[in-house]
Amino acid sequence: MTRLVELAPALGLSLEAGPPGELRAVCAGASFTDLAARIAVGAHLSDLFAGVNPEGAVLTAVFSAPGDPDWLLLSTLLTGDRFLSLTPRVHAASWFEREIAEMYGLVPEHHPAPVRLRLHDWPEDLPPMRCRLAPGERAPRGERPEVVPEVRGQGIFQLPLGPVRSGPQESAEFLFTSGGEDLVAVWPRLGYKLRLVERLAEGRPVEAALALAERLAGTSTLSNGLAFVQAVERAAGVEVPPEARLARTLLNELERLHHHFGAVGRVADATGLSVAAAQYAMLKEEVLRVCAALTGHRYSRGVLAPGGLATPLAAEGVAELARRLPGWGRRAERLGGLLEDTATFMDRLEGTAVLEPEYAAHHHLVGPIGRSTGVDRDVRRDHPYAAYGEMEFQVPGDDQGDAEARVRVLLAEIGQSLGIVRQALDRAPAISPAPPIAALGPGSALGWAEAPGGETLHFVELDAEGRVRRWRARPPACVNWHPYAHACASGNNLTDYPVIEASFALSHAELDR
Amino acid sequence: MSVELLLAALACFGLSTLAGALTEPLPWLRDLSSAASAVGCGALFVAGVLALTTPSEAVSLPAGTPLGGFELRPTALGGMFWLLTGLVGAAISIYSSGYAPQVGGPRRQSAMATLLGLTFAALAVLMAAGNAFTFLVAWEAMSVLTYALVALEYERPEAPQAAFLMLALSEIGFVAMAVALALTGGFAPGHDFAAIAARGVDPALRNGAFVLFLFGFGAKAGLLPLQGWLPEAHPAAPSNVSALLSAVVVEMALYGLVLSTLVLLGPPPAWWGLLALALGVVTAFYGVLFSLLAHDLKRALAFSTVENLGFMVAMVGAALVFRSLGRPLLEALALVALCLHALNHAVLKGLLFLGAGSVQAATGSRDLDALGGLWRRMRWTGATFFVGAAGLAGVPPLNGFQSEWLGLQVLLQSHLLHDPAARMALAASGALLALTLALAVTTFIRIFGGVFLGVPRGAAAGTAIESPRSMTGGMALLALAAVVLGLLPPLGIGAAASAAAEVSHAGDVLDAVLPPLFVHPDRFPTLVTLGGTFLQHLVPANGLVVVPASAAFASIAPTYIFCVLALVIGIVAVLLRLAGAGGGRRVEKRVWAGAIPVYRPSMQYTATAFTNPLRFIFGTVYRSSRDIEGDYQQAPFFVRSITYTHRFVEPVEVYLYRPLVRWTRAVSEAVGSLQAGNVSLYLLYLFAVFLVVLFLR
């Protein structure tokens, strides 16, 4: 497999200077799609986004290849508002292009389904990321187009779910088509939680944007914050001291732990195993309390700062973590074993919502969902950040692609996370805060972290005063929501739906932003 | 007296026919035709009541044929069926005057009125036929006339096809029936039905005659495996004709079956009853299974007719079993159940088909998945249809519940028998029948819900208006009859008991089923203490509690159930009014559906979806399969449309009819080669036959 650093010149691209680990190339608008498609043959299209320069609109595609520690950013300046869609050749680009089209008003030609992704009744002629609205002004409400594919059949009917769901859950709408007991099609209607954080951050200082990055999504708070702050540090060329990196690793893994405990608990709840759900909820609560003891916030908000940590980890918290960690390990293992022995639980997961490896490979899925269908990718291992380069851990995977595989990957990752936390504790993480960075200057860089749901990728561009000029956030749900409708329609029943939803454990806030 | 009334009825039908024939030049005659037909049916009804209560003498008309002359002898059994024919016929006649424009132009309406009048006449004669000749002539007239009626809308291809299938099966049955009647000696001169019943039939021929009778009448009744014409003919025919078919014509087959097997053929061996029982129960189960899956309204109702006919044939079988074991009272009980269900089914199924016609007239559609929400737009049709659906589903205290309950009780009486085979057979049949009746509830919920509840699923249902008053009047008449029959068991059960007493020769049948609590309260202490003498002074009758021949075994009191229900609902309504009078206000808000922005009619259950799980539970019978296909663009990941198909088969059609038709065609083609058209070959055939005859001589 040719590495990206060799591939780019082979395709006639000249690489420009950029932060370490990032290969930057610029090409002409007309050849962008073709080049991107050729690069994507052996690499993953991790992101495709747009931005606006004084000269016009800029498209950037981010690639990463298995086994290759570099990222390749291919940019082009568009003349006009149209560009040739990459989707027919690279299916993973589908939703990225839909987002570009609705947010920037750029039209992807020959896109097979160029319908709106997150906007509902926003007016057609007002691209939200480019429009000028007075403070407090609200755009008028227009028509809400129907984006559901047609389903034909004798006696089928539709069952709407949401946007207001039953318990304390995120708001999202799903339209089921059913023949009575079987699930013929599921169509998620997303975008209800669109806050347009990327636009909110424009022109604001880095600290404010960091607060936004953390509050993009609650269960991947630290990961998104980490990706953002690492992007800023890479743009400014700042080194982070090792104790701070260890602390960041520790907190990242603690976040993964409490997310996975919650996710497995929800799967157990969906199958009616209330004792298992309660046990996992208790584990999650204990992890959150330890995070509060360490950082002063249950979700570790407010602890990151460019250059290190805003506040060192509390010694008392570190001691408590060391005390509780073995207990968590024992309980997680015991519960996981009990779950595997519970036939009523495993039966409902087996064969439910199967995602074919081919689909996953075409759509470049990430995170536990991708790993459960054979896409072996983890930025902790492939593009080590924070202190992961010094940690020993494995990346669990499966290839069945059904709900059972997803839950098994989650359980295995819990074990691995506990191991990494142990290693980080042994190396005595940070007990002193980081020095403040001197004023940030202009620059741009990628930042990434492995959120509990997969890799989260941020791109930050700073202006001359160190304020955010463009911020692109691509949390893992942006990619992992693709296969949801496809997996639901793979011969399941209506009663399987809660199990499917719980086994995917996707976040709406991450996609809607 | 009843013969005079019969002749009066025939005269009215003749007038109706004449008026019908002249409707084309004089349109107002159409209403006269309907009125005359209704009056004739009324006379028939009264004749039936009289025939049940008083014995009548026969009337003979020589016809100069070698098979005998016409003979009309009203019997109690025939009177029972006159009663139901009159009642349903009157409603159909009233309904037809409003429904006629749906069938076509003046010529078509004229044809329908003429044919209806003639059909009623044929039916009236059939039920009073005293000898085989009259019976067969009337039967054949009925078959041909109903064929013409079913094929009335011949521009639609399914109508002539369905009518032809009906006629074909009917003729096959006719041949069998005629041969059987010949076997019983019915064509010998001077041998009318009374004489045959008195003398008995040659034992060597009885088994053959029974099988032929069962086959022959089964073809008309829709007994498995001859039910194929029912689900085709009912949707294809105009709705008043469908009502006539389901309510009256198929029950003629039942009349014929009872007449032939229980009256003519004499003491049966046990296997007759068991065969009829088995066939009946399997037919009932089959009928309800396919009623659950049909998405055409009238097809679903037709399969329900198959189910009910199966139930009634099972009752005939039970009666035969009890007769073979020498239990006349139980036999009478089975016959009471049979006759009562015949009456109830006629009223209710007729009502349902008239309602289906009303729905089709208003919306132009019979597809259950495209209707809905008609309750708000068609109140009368909806209310009467509800009475019919609830009745046939067996909801107490309506009349359908009584007869179904009584039927199951009959089968439960197997514990009184000593023969183990009979006991097991009756018990197993009871179990399967109970399952069938439970599924019948499902199918009527599905039918009623799909048509009337929810919001309109298709454009046609959204613009429906209520039918004209004649149509709703006919339906209301039948609904009223159903409610009255349910409220006052002595009416229906009294009639059925008379008929049953005549056939089974058991005494005191009425007292066995409706204990005379009002007249002899001391004999039934338990029932009296339970309040069984309520309404004693209001209703001059035997009593209002129904028991299956033994008061200690089981009992129901539909009248009392109704009174209690009315009382409870009334009290609750009054309490609510009093409680709510203290300042509650009513606010109307949108239905809560998760705050979904747009609510569409497609977001409600459809009739097909309602029984989706059953399709897989009974998958071995249905051979069901489903298929989900996506229509993609560019790659299998960008779905443009999805098509969902599910398939099932009707086993009898696939595994019996089609191979039989293929075989018959093959054989007839092979035989056809004998008719080469060569004259000398024919002469050779003649010569060969001549030789054979000589040889045999």
Next chain:
Amino acid sequence: MSRWIVRGLRTGVRTTIFPAGEDPEAGRAPSAVELDPGGLTPPTALAVAQACPTEALVAEGNLKNGRLRFDLGQCILCGRCTRLAPEAFRPVHDPRVAVRTRDRLSRRVTWSEGGRPVEEAVELAADRLRERSWRVFGRSLHIRHLDAGSCNGCESELQLLSSPHYDLARLGLFFTPTPRHADALLVTGVVTRNLEPALRETYEAIPEPKLVVAAGVCAIGGGCFTGGIMTHGPLDRLLPVDVYVPGCPPTPLALLHGLLLAVGKAEERRSAAPVGERARPRAAGAAGAVRRGE
């Protein structure tokens, strides 16, 4: 299945004793930030207002004359003010931070002529929550939750309320799936444009009498999402709010306190009242806390 029952029985009782008593374990994470005007100086006041990423701390004027407004309803608990000015800003570990009117979340401190900052009395709005409704709801409250565009942090905390540690059912509080059976609407999240119609419809669907609880600073004031073109909040611009629970996200105990406050089974902490009426904060809340950074 029996092994699960054994497992559950062996775990024992883990439920917090709140509100019957204090639970320092559960109250480890601070639920709010408290301002002590005695520890504030004009330079620090201006510095913290500069550092605050939301509009929780807004300063006007200069070192000689100026005013600092502290709005807990916009405080996202980032901790910058507690690090910059630890004498003036302290984290609050007492979870009873919910209030009934928006004004009780605000404090105003002025300084003039170079003197020490003194606190201004804030006019408190009338309490909207009627005494009568407590009697109607009696002992229990059925809550319909609506996510009006949150980051999912508040939902994560709300889901933990049903876990054995908090067990809100023992307090007579239940989540209900249908608004028709609900007594209260609990809204989290800044109200996004796409969800505003759903919010209105859910509110309309709840029969009278009903309560509205705004949980989290996104719902109370918008938090760091204020001023966006897609955000239509804060909540009290659209609906009449009865209880405000600050926090980002509010800790589970704070949420419990807020719900109990709504139904009349708990009291507000009085430290948000103006100077004259303010009682000293509870000793356990300040002294026994785990202070950040030490």
